[in-house]
Amino acid sequence: MDKSFPLTGWGSLAVHGGHKQDPNYAHLVPIYASSTYVFDSAEQGMKRFDNKEEGYIYSRWGNPTMTEAEDKIAALETFGLNTEAKGILHASGMAAISTLMLSALKPGDKIITHFSLYGGTEELVSKILPAFGITAIIADLRDLQKAADIIKADKAIKMMYLETPANPTIQCVDIEELSALAKQYNLVVACDNTFATPYLQQPFRYEVDYIVHSTTKFLNGHGTAIGGILLGRDIEQMKTRITKIHRTLGGNSNSFDAFLLIQGIKTLEVRMERHCHNAMEVAHYLEAHPVVAKVNYTGLSNHPDHYTAMKQMRHPGAMLSFELKGGLQAGIDFMNKLKMCVRTVSLGTCDTLLSHPASMTHYSVPKEEKEKYGITDGLIRMNVGIENLQDIITDLEQAL
Numbered sequence: 001m002d003k004s005f006p007l008t009g010w011g012s013l014a015v016h017g018g019h020k021q022d023p024n025y026a027h028l029v030p031i032y033a034s035s036t037y038v039f040d041s042a043e044q045g046m047k048r049f050d051n052k053e054e055g056y057i058y059s060r061w062g063n064p065t066m067t068e069a070e071d072k073i074a075a076l077e078t079f080g081l082n083t084e085a086k087g088i089l090h091a092s093g094m095a096a097i098s099t100l101m102l103s104a105l106k107p108g109d110k111i112i113t114h115f116s117l118y119g120g121t122e123e124l125v126s127k128i129l130p131a132f133g134i135t136a137i138i139a140d141l142r143d144l145q146k147a148a149d150i151i152k153a154d155k156a157i158k159m160m161y162l163e164t165p166a167n168p169t170i171q172c173v174d175i176e177e178l179s180a181l182a183k184q185y186n187l188v189v190a191c192d193n194t195f196a197t198p199y200l201q202q203p204f205r206y207e208v209d210y211i212v213h214s215t216t217k218f219l220n221g222h223g224t225a226i227g228g229i230l231l232g233r234d235i236e237q238m239k240t241r242i243t244k245i246h247r248t249l250g251g252n253s254n255s256f257d258a259f260l261l262i263q264g265i266k267t268l269e270v271r272m273e274r275h276c277h278n279a280m281e282v283a284h285y286l287e288a289h290p291v292v293a294k295v296n297y298t299g300l301s302n303h304p305d306h307y308t309a310m311k312q313m314r315h316p317g318a319m320l321s322f323e324l325k326g327g328l329q330a331g332i333d334f335m336n337k338l339k340m341c342v343r344t345v346s347l348g349t350c351d352t353l354l355s356h357p358a359s360m361t362h363y364s365v366p367k368e369e370k371e372k373y374g375i376t377d378g379l380i381r382m383n384v385g386i387e388n389l390q391d392i393i394t395d396l397e398q399a400l
C-alpha cells in the first residue's frame, strides 16, 4: 500500500497495518524460518549489535514476520489516539505478562489488582512473584474508594494491574477512573485487553502504560496458535529495558505463529461484530428460557458491570455465562447433549465454545472457593461464535 494513502477505517488498518513491501514482492509477509541473520561484514555486525544500524540478528530477538504482527497490533491499539506504542510478541499471553512484571517491578514492590483475574495470572502474582520479593494486594477494584484507601496506605504499591472484562467472570472495572487514581500515586498501570481486543476497547485512551494480550484468543481468532503481546507507550523503555528482559527471559514467539496471527487479525472487525451480535441475541434467548436461572452478560442492563462495559467498550463482547437451575447434573447433561457447539475451555475462535467449570476447569477447587468467584455447579461459560445465529440457538435449545 502507498504510505501516503490516509487509512480512515479500523478494518482497513487491521488488513493493511504493519505491512511492509517484501523485497521479493511476496503479497503476504513470508514466514521467516531462519534462526539467525547474516552480516555483510564484521563492521555491519558491530553496528547492529551497537544499535547503530537497524536489522535482524537472531530470531529470539525478533524477525520480519514477528515485526509485522507487532506493528499491526500497536497500530490498532493506538488507532485514533494521540499516542504511539511499541509491541513485543511473545510465546504466550503468560510470557508477555511475565516479561511485564519482571521489567516493571523490583523486590519489595507490590501490585494492586482486582480479585477476578485469569487463573494463570493469579497464580503468577500469588505463587511465583513472591519468591522474587514482589507481592499482590487483591481487592474489589469496582469500589474506587476502597482502592484509593489501599493505595494511599501502602507506598510499596507500584503497579495497578487490570483485566477487563475478566476471565472467567466477565466482570469489568473502570479503566478511566482507576488509571486516573493510579496516576495520582505514580503507579504503573497495565491492562489485559484479551477479552475485548483493540476493536472493542483501547486502554491507551486512558493513559494506561502497558497492554497485554493473549493473542491465542480473538486476535488470532481461529485457535491455531498460542501467543501473546506486550505493548508499551514509552517507546524508549520498550526498546531498551523491556526488550533486554524479553530477549533474556526467552519467551519469544516464532514466525509461523506470527504469520497465523497476522492473517487472523485482518478479519477482527467483522468477526467481533458478528460475535457480539450473536452474543446479545443468545443472552436474550437464554434469559427467557425456563431452565436457566441467570444469564451473566455485560450487554444486559441487569448486569452489575453493564454501565462500565458500555462506557469503555464498543460492544459488550462475545463471552457470557449462564446458570442452569438443575445444578451439577444439569450442567453435565447439557454439555453432553451439544451437537454443533464445541465442549472446550478456550475462547476467541470462530466456533461457539462452551465449558462447564464445575466439571472441568474448577473440578478440584473447593465449593466455597468457587462460590466466592460466582462459579456455581450449574454455571456454563460460553464463547459465542460467528456461526449463523439460528444454528447456535437450535443446538442450545435441543441441549437445554
Ligand SMILES: Cc1ncc(COP(=O)(O)O)c(C=O)c1O
Pocket (backbone or CB within 6 Å): 092, 093, 094, 095, 118, 120, 121, 163, 166, 167, 192, 194, 195, 213, 214, 215, 216, 226, 227, 228
Ligand atoms: C485474560 C487472559 N489473559 C491471559 C491469558 C494467558 O494467555 P495464554 O494462554 O496465551 O498464555 C489468558 C488465557 O486464557 C486469558 O484469558
